[in-house]
Amino acid sequence: MLEFKFDTQLLIEGKNLSEDAINDYITEHFKGDCLLAVGDDELIKIHFHTNEPWQVLEYAASLGEIYDVVIENMERQANGQQG
Structure with missing residues (x-):
């Protein structure tokens, strides 16, 4: 069993991003x-592996526009199922 189940990926478009x-905030x-x-x-x-991807999305949305959001269930993938 994976410790962190969801592979969370997205882009943030904004101004004065760092x-x-x-990195520090998410960590x-x-x-x-x-x-x-x-x-x-x-x-x-x-790109972040977590069990609570909605928290990352909420934070990212507070910084700017988010898009190209992908959340994959790595546990299902490891079992040969669609992620």
């Missing part, structure tokens, strides 16, 4: 692993 600030406030927050001050891609 990879470091986003400090949400349980998960495999965090990537990469981009520039107007577009950041997030």
Whole structure:
């Protein structure tokens, strides 16, 4: 069984975005692993494994417009099912 079930990926479009600030906030406030927050001050891609993807989406939406949201159930994928 996986510790963190959902692979959460999305893009944030905004102004004055900071990879470091986003990385620090997610690390400090949400349980998960495999965090990537990469981009520039107007577009950041997030990749994060968590059991509560809605928390990441809510936070990201507070920073700007979110789109290309993908949430995959890695537990189902590991069992050979559609994620």
